[in-house]
Every structure is written in C-alpha cells, then in structure tokens.
Amino acid sequence: MSTIREVAKVANVSVATVSRVMNEKGYVSEKARTAVLQAIKQLDYRPNRVARSLFQKRSGLIGLIVPDITNPFFPQLARAVEDMAHQHGFQVILCNTDEQFQKEQEYIQSLEAMHVDGLIITTNYSNNPNYEELEVPIVALDRVLQGAIPTVTSNGHDGGKKAAQFLLDHGATELVVISGPSKLPTIRKRRDGFEEIAGKHLVASIESPFHFQGALGAANYLFDHYDCNGIFAANDVIAAATIQVAAERGIAIPDQLQIIGYDGIELGQMISPPLTTIAQPIYQMGELAAKLLIQRIEGKEIAAVHHELMVEVIERETTKRKGEES
Amino acid sequence: MSTIREVAKVANVSVATVSRVMNEKGYVSEKARTAVLQAIKQLDYRPNRVARSLFQKRSGLIGLIVPDITNPFFPQLARAVEDMAHQHGFQVILCNTDEQFQKEQEYIQSLEAMHVDGLIITTNYSNNPNYEELEVPIVALDRVLQGAIPTVTSNGHDGGKKAAQFLLDHGATELVVISGPSKLPTIRKRRDGFEEIAGKHLVASIESPFHFQGALGAANYLFDHYDCNGIFAANDVIAAATIQVAAERGIAIPDQLQIIGYDGIELGQMISPPLTTIAQPIYQMGELAAKLLIQRIEGKEIAAVHHELMVEVIERETTKRKGEES
DNA sequence: GATTGATGTGTAACCGGTTACACAATATGA
DNA sequence: TCATATTGTGTAACCGGTTACACATCAATC
Incomplete structure (x- = not known):
C-alpha cells in the first residue's frame, strides 16, 4: 500500500x-x-484512515451497544443504525453486553480508547454509571438515561393503552398482561398503560423473562392459574410462546382467547396465526438515533433531548375481526 | 485524555x-x-489505540460482511463472531451488503483503508472479485469462495439427504422441495441431496426467495399446482411461510402434510406447530470462522482450507412421530 | 513603481504510541 | 583485575496523514 x-x-x-x-x-x-x-x-x-484519525481525532467509528443481537428486536435496530452510519461515512462496531454491567463497562472503555466518534446504547444501567462524564457523544435507544443524554424511545404507555383498548373493543372481557422484567422502565410503562385502561377487567398481571423458553414457563403458569380471554404480551416473543402453549392446550385463537403482542418484529407475521401486535417503528427509531448521534458528532446542537415515537396496532389474526366479537 | x-x-x-x-x-x-x-x-x-495501530499496522478490528443482519440466520452468526473476537481483544465492524456487489466492494475498500486485521465474508460474488489479491486475511462463512481462502460451511448435501430420508421414514410418499435462489451453491447442494434420496417420490422442485413474503407466494403456487404430503424447505423462514399457507388452507400438519425446514434458527421453535428442521451448527460456524481468522491474523498457518460441519435433524412437531406414520 | 491581495507550493512540526540504538551501571567469570 | 554479560534507561526516529507558516509569484490598485 x-x-x-x-x-x-x-x-x-x-x-x-x-x-x-x-x-x-x-x-x-x-x-x-x-x-x-x-x-x-x-x-x-x-x-490510511488510521493515520488520518490520529491527527484529526476522528475515527469514523460508531459503537453500537446492545444486550444481544440475537434477540429479534435488535437486528432491525442495528440495521437502521448501520444504514444511516454508512450513508454518512461511518462504520459501526457491534457490542453485545448480555445486560452485564461489567461487559458494558469493558466495551465502553475499549471503544473510548479506540476513539470512536460516538456511542449508541441500549442498556439498563440507566442510573449507575457515568455516561455523562464520557467525552464521546452518546444517544440512548429504547431506554431512557438520566441527564442531558438524548434518548429515542417509543410511547410505551400509549402502546399499553392501545393494546387494552383494542382487546376490549374486540370483545375480550377478562384481561391478563404478561409483562417483561419489571426493572425495565420501558416495560413498566407498557404494563401501566394497559392496566390503566383494562381497569376492572384486569384478571392478572404476571412477569416473564424475554427469552422464549422462559416465556413458555410463564404462559403455562398463567393458564394453570387464571382464566382469561384476552392477553397482552410485553413483546412478540412472549406472545409467540403464549400462542404455542395455548395451541398445545387446545385453546382456540382468537375465538376463545385473543392475544396481542408488542414490538412489531417480523416474527409476528411468520407465526400461525399471525400476531396482532403493537408495533414500534423500530427501523425509524434506529435511524433517528443514528441521525441524532451524527448531528452531535458534527457539532450541531440538538433541539429536543427526548424523542418519543408513536406506536400503532397492526391487526392480524390473533384477535377477532371487529363486528364478529360474538 | x-x-x-x-x-x-x-x-x-x-x-x-x-x-x-x-x-x-x-x-x-x-x-x-x-x-x-x-x-x-x-x-x-x-x-490511544489509534496511535498504536498506526505504528503496529494492527487495528484490532475485524470486518464482518453479511447480506442483511435482519435475516434471522445472521444474528447468531454475528454473535458468535463477536464473542470470539471479544475474547481475543478484537472488535467487529458490521456491514450489510444486501447482496449488492457494489456495496460489498465499497465496504471492503473502506475496511482496508482503516486497516482492519481481517475479514469474515458471507457473500455470493464467489467468483468475480479479487478476494485473493487483498492483503488482509479473509475467511468465508457459509459460502464457498475460490482459491486458497479458508471457508466454513455445513454439509448441505448431507442435510438434504437427511431431510428426504426423514420424511420417507416418517411416512411421507410424495415429496416436494422448496429451494432457495438456485444461484447459491449452498442451496443447490441441499436440493441435490434431497432429490438424490427422494428419487421417484419427488413430485416437484420449486424455487422461492429467502424472504417471508416471497416464500408465501411460492407456497401458494405449490399448493395450487401440486399434491404432496412431505415438504422440504430450503430454510426455516420458507418453512414458516409454508406452514402459514397450509394453515390458511386448512391442511393439517403433520397429519396431512409433513414439513421439514433447514437452518435451525430460533424461529423454528417459536412457531406453531414447532418446526422439525435440519439444524446447522450456526453458532459454532461463526465461532470457527472467527477462530480461523484470528489464527491467520496471528500468523499461524491453518491446516485444512475447507471446514465442513455436520448438520443434524431436530425433530419437533411438523413431522409425525415414528411409528405413527399414518 | 510601490502596495496589496489572491493564488500556489514546500518544509517541518504534530497527533501519540513503539522501538532501534546508544549508553550506563552492575554482575559474572576467568 | 579485566573482559563480558545482564539489566536498566533515555533519545530520537518512525508510522502516514494534516496543516501552520513561510515564502513566491502575479495581477490589480493607487
């Protein structure tokens, strides 16, 4: 060379x-x-970009920190970030933390040492660490961080409300929410919104891990202990598990039981019956986060600190058609 | 700092x-x-790692080039590569090519300019470009490249044979293969292996795109034109689409129709009924590719050039239990 | 003809590590 | 006691770009 x-x-x-x-x-x-x-x-x-970086203190690198790219919510996010980065001449470095504080810290240190120009973080350690002290620009995605760090989320409270309203409108009368780990603020909002609208129709509110196997257990627990005809799952993976358990038990969907998921990942349309769900604009969220980050990197000030995107219900076949509630 | x-x-x-x-x-x-x-x-x-890189001509970066991280086969692969890289002190840069030759070339140029230490490529442009001329070590994943480039794949021919044998053993008599884009050598191998064993039981062999929507179309075409009781889908996404179409048409799985997929992605267990499939050791493939690459980066010579891993059938519920064939 | 400003080019320092090389100081052995 | 390792340390060059600054040249202006 x-x-x-x-x-x-x-x-x-x-x-x-x-x-x-x-x-x-x-x-x-x-x-x-x-x-x-x-x-x-x-x-x-x-x-040689390395030589250029050294002088300019600009590496053209963006760090993307996710819990686990294997969780089907994140590939779309990653894709959006990468697309936007690529358009602006940046490359993205992928990091999986498994929600472990220590791995997250390690990655942040490494990324700082290699002088990434910015960081996009989807993390839980919202409060603990010193994100604000970091010199690199940061944008938080899907999680809300303290302080003056820009964040991008979707309106989970509204999503929960929409889910409850939708089930009620379509004839469900005994509602259950299968929530995710309640330490996550975004998850709590979904649940709270749902419970707010569900009101006296709420039969139970249980918690489930995000991964499929754990959700299977939660669903079984639910069916063992409660009767209901409308379920709101805190994400689409949990919804898929619930559908599977219902199928095993011979519960007819949507006739006996209606299910509505959350996220709007592709999985929802691939399962049978296709899943009605509250869709977050996942790609747009990633895109926006990347856009904000790049603006900060290029020194532009950013107007609003917290960006909350709208969610919408995608009606498929785990809920009844309007007017056929029976 | x-x-x-x-x-x-x-x-x-x-x-x-x-x-x-x-x-x-x-x-x-x-x-x-x-x-x-x-x-x-x-x-x-x-x-400052940039300064160190400049002198040492070693960046600690690995480029991972995939068609689309959003395709559910790749997150696991990416995760494996990232885990292995992280263990050895490397970071991975994620690139999505959408199978476009031009994007691929662009990324390779950028990655070279930033002096990545190695490249892992899953690509189709097997023959065209000048991979061999590149100065950085390369390992090809899931696709076979020409020349002296180490590759990691799984035994697709055997996978196809296993699928056919499994369907036959479980009572299917009229077999169809829904293959993927036949320009891909790995896909052709699966189909060829299947057809070899299916023999006179083969009713049809059709092609489908990899994405869900396209596969829906292919499945509809299939059911409109052929009768069969055993289907081998070239990947799990196509299998999921086939199941959905079958469900819509009131075809009972596995009683009237048995389906076997290929890949072994998580999706398979999330759908209803859970999918019997030929599982590739996806994580191990990524791991091995990364391991090989790191060995090359560190100057060790690599023994075998082509690594082919074994596949295995994972029996779930889209096929009949042995002994209950009819 | 002198002053001014625009245009064009090269030298050398700089970014922040790494390391070849020179030079000491001390220890070892004959 | 003198030759030879062994150990310890600093100086300065180097990696390959970028850019401040000095210096030229030439046209326009007064």
Missing part, C-alpha cells in the same frame, strides 16, 4: 499539495491537481 | 519506560515500574 509521500514523489509535488488535492482544501493549480490525481490512480493510492 | 508523555513526566521516567511497563516488554526496574503504574492510575491513563 503506497503512502502520500510516494504519491508526492511520483507527481513531483509536496505531500501538502497531495493532501490539498485529496481534501479539496486550499489552493491547488490545475496542473498540480491533475498530476496528483494521475499519480493517485497510477499507484492505486488510498489514504 | 492524558498521553504517554504526561505519564512519563509524572513518573519521572522516559516514554520508553512507560511503554515497556505497559507492554511488559524489555527490562524495567521494580522502582520504575511502580512509579509508572502509580502515574497511570493517577492520570487514569489509557493508551
């Missing part, structure tokens, strides 16, 4: 001139410019 | 000594060592 000095030699100019041509900065004569361009082509010269 | 020279000043030694302490290289007196360590702690000094 050739260097700028070699290019300079071939083009018979100084390195400064080569640099000027490359960055289109400062005065360069037409003659010098073509000579340099010619030399660059001849040597297949591409500037 | 403090620099090595500041540390040197505080510890009252030269930068060389600080560097020696940090890298545990060369002679350092106990006295100097403790002074340096003390200074490092005092200043919360962390070496």
Whole structure:
C-alpha cells in the first residue's frame, strides 16, 4: 500500500499539495491537481484512515451497544443504525453486553480508547454509571438515561393503552398482561398503560423473562392459574410462546382467547396465526438515533433531548375481526 | 485524555519506560515500574489505540460482511463472531451488503483503508472479485469462495439427504422441495441431496426467495399446482411461510402434510406447530470462522482450507412421530 | 513603481504510541 | 583485575496523514 509521500514523489509535488488535492482544501493549480490525481490512480493510492484519525481525532467509528443481537428486536435496530452510519461515512462496531454491567463497562472503555466518534446504547444501567462524564457523544435507544443524554424511545404507555383498548373493543372481557422484567422502565410503562385502561377487567398481571423458553414457563403458569380471554404480551416473543402453549392446550385463537403482542418484529407475521401486535417503528427509531448521534458528532446542537415515537396496532389474526366479537 | 508523555513526566521516567511497563516488554526496574503504574492510575491513563495501530499496522478490528443482519440466520452468526473476537481483544465492524456487489466492494475498500486485521465474508460474488489479491486475511462463512481462502460451511448435501430420508421414514410418499435462489451453491447442494434420496417420490422442485413474503407466494403456487404430503424447505423462514399457507388452507400438519425446514434458527421453535428442521451448527460456524481468522491474523498457518460441519435433524412437531406414520 | 491581495507550493512540526540504538551501571567469570 | 554479560534507561526516529507558516509569484490598485 503506497503512502502520500510516494504519491508526492511520483507527481513531483509536496505531500501538502497531495493532501490539498485529496481534501479539496486550499489552493491547488490545475496542473498540480491533475498530476496528483494521475499519480493517485497510477499507484492505486488510498489514504490510511488510521493515520488520518490520529491527527484529526476522528475515527469514523460508531459503537453500537446492545444486550444481544440475537434477540429479534435488535437486528432491525442495528440495521437502521448501520444504514444511516454508512450513508454518512461511518462504520459501526457491534457490542453485545448480555445486560452485564461489567461487559458494558469493558466495551465502553475499549471503544473510548479506540476513539470512536460516538456511542449508541441500549442498556439498563440507566442510573449507575457515568455516561455523562464520557467525552464521546452518546444517544440512548429504547431506554431512557438520566441527564442531558438524548434518548429515542417509543410511547410505551400509549402502546399499553392501545393494546387494552383494542382487546376490549374486540370483545375480550377478562384481561391478563404478561409483562417483561419489571426493572425495565420501558416495560413498566407498557404494563401501566394497559392496566390503566383494562381497569376492572384486569384478571392478572404476571412477569416473564424475554427469552422464549422462559416465556413458555410463564404462559403455562398463567393458564394453570387464571382464566382469561384476552392477553397482552410485553413483546412478540412472549406472545409467540403464549400462542404455542395455548395451541398445545387446545385453546382456540382468537375465538376463545385473543392475544396481542408488542414490538412489531417480523416474527409476528411468520407465526400461525399471525400476531396482532403493537408495533414500534423500530427501523425509524434506529435511524433517528443514528441521525441524532451524527448531528452531535458534527457539532450541531440538538433541539429536543427526548424523542418519543408513536406506536400503532397492526391487526392480524390473533384477535377477532371487529363486528364478529360474538 | 492524558498521553504517554504526561505519564512519563509524572513518573519521572522516559516514554520508553512507560511503554515497556505497559507492554511488559524489555527490562524495567521494580522502582520504575511502580512509579509508572502509580502515574497511570493517577492520570487514569489509557493508551490511544489509534496511535498504536498506526505504528503496529494492527487495528484490532475485524470486518464482518453479511447480506442483511435482519435475516434471522445472521444474528447468531454475528454473535458468535463477536464473542470470539471479544475474547481475543478484537472488535467487529458490521456491514450489510444486501447482496449488492457494489456495496460489498465499497465496504471492503473502506475496511482496508482503516486497516482492519481481517475479514469474515458471507457473500455470493464467489467468483468475480479479487478476494485473493487483498492483503488482509479473509475467511468465508457459509459460502464457498475460490482459491486458497479458508471457508466454513455445513454439509448441505448431507442435510438434504437427511431431510428426504426423514420424511420417507416418517411416512411421507410424495415429496416436494422448496429451494432457495438456485444461484447459491449452498442451496443447490441441499436440493441435490434431497432429490438424490427422494428419487421417484419427488413430485416437484420449486424455487422461492429467502424472504417471508416471497416464500408465501411460492407456497401458494405449490399448493395450487401440486399434491404432496412431505415438504422440504430450503430454510426455516420458507418453512414458516409454508406452514402459514397450509394453515390458511386448512391442511393439517403433520397429519396431512409433513414439513421439514433447514437452518435451525430460533424461529423454528417459536412457531406453531414447532418446526422439525435440519439444524446447522450456526453458532459454532461463526465461532470457527472467527477462530480461523484470528489464527491467520496471528500468523499461524491453518491446516485444512475447507471446514465442513455436520448438520443434524431436530425433530419437533411438523413431522409425525415414528411409528405413527399414518 | 510601490502596495496589496489572491493564488500556489514546500518544509517541518504534530497527533501519540513503539522501538532501534546508544549508553550506563552492575554482575559474572576467568 | 579485566573482559563480558545482564539489566536498566533515555533519545530520537518512525508510522502516514494534516496543516501552520513561510515564502513566491502575479495581477490589480493607487
């Protein structure tokens, strides 16, 4: 791989001139410019980004910290972030924390040491650490962080309300919410919104882990202990598990039991019957987070600190058609 | 952020000594060592990895190029690669090509310019480009590349055979394979293996795109034109679509129709009924690819060039229990 | 003809680590 | 006692870009 000095030699100019041509900065004569361009082509010269980073203190790297890319909520988010980053000439570094505080800290340290230009974090350690003290710009995604850190979430409270209203409107009378880990604020909001509207129709409110196996257990527990005809699951994976357990037990969906999920991941349309769900605009959330981050990186001030996007219900087949409530 | 020279000043030694302490290289007196360590702690000094990269020509970065992280096959792969990379002190840069030649080339150029230490590629442009000419070590995952590039795949031919054998053993008599895009060698192998064993029981062999919507169309086409009681889908997403279409049409699974998928992604267990499938060891494949790459990066020669892992059938509920075939 | 400003170019320092090399000081062995 | 390791440390060059600054040249203006 050739260097700028070699290019300079071939083009018979100084390195400064080569640099000027490359960055289109400062005065360069037409003659010098073509000579340099010619030399660059001849040597297949591409500037060393590491060297450039060192001087400019800008690496063109964005760190994306997620709990686990394997959780089907995150690939779409990651994709959105990567697309937006790519459009602006950034690359993204993927980090999985498994929700472990220590891994998260390790990654942040590494990323800082390699001078990433910014960080997008979806994390739980909302309060503990010193995000505000970090020198790099940060945007929080799907989780709300303390302080002056911009965040992007969707309106979970409204989502919960919409879910309850939808079930009620479609003839469900005994409602259950299978919530996620209640230490997560975003999850609590969904549940609270649901319970607010469900009111006296609420039969039970139980908790489930996010992963499928755990949700299977929660669903079994639910059916063992309660009777209901409308379930709101805190995410689509839990909803899928609930559907599976219901199918095993011969409970007809949506006739005997209606189920509504949350998230709007692709999984929802792949299962049978296809899942009615409260869809977050996942891709847009990732996109917005990346956009905000890039704006901060480029020094623009950001207006609102907290961005909350709307959710919408996607009606599929785990709920009854309107007018057929029976 | 403090620099090595500041540390040197505080510890009252030269930068060389600080560097020696940090890298545990060369002679350092106990006295100097403790002074340096003390200074490092005092200043919360962390070496600038960019500067280190520049000199060492080693960035600690691995590029992972996938078609689309949103395709449920890839998150597990990415996770495995990232885990292994992290264990060895590397970070991974995620790139989505959408199977577009041009995006792939762009990414490779960028990654080269930022001096990634290695590349893991899952790509289709098996023949076209100049992978062999690249200076960075490469490992191909799930796709076979020409030349001396190490590859990691699973035994698709055997997988196809196993699928056919399994359906036959469980009482299916009229078999169909819904294959993926036949330009992909890995996909062709699955189909060929299946057809080899299916023999005269093969009723039809059709092609489907990989994404769910397209697969829905293919499944509808299939049911409109053929009668069969055993289907092999080239991946689990296609299988899920087939199940959904079958459910819509009131075809009982597995009683009237048995379905077997391919891949072994989590989706398979989340759908109803849970999917019998030929599972690739996805995580292990990613892990192995990363391991091989890291070995190459560290200069070790690699024995075998092509690694083919075994697949196994995971029996769930879209196929009949043995002994209950009819 | 002198002053001013725009244009064009090169030298060398700088970013922050790493390390070859020179030079000491001390220890070992004959 | 003198030659030879062994141990310990600092200076300065280097990695490959970027850019402040000095210096030229040339046209326009007074």
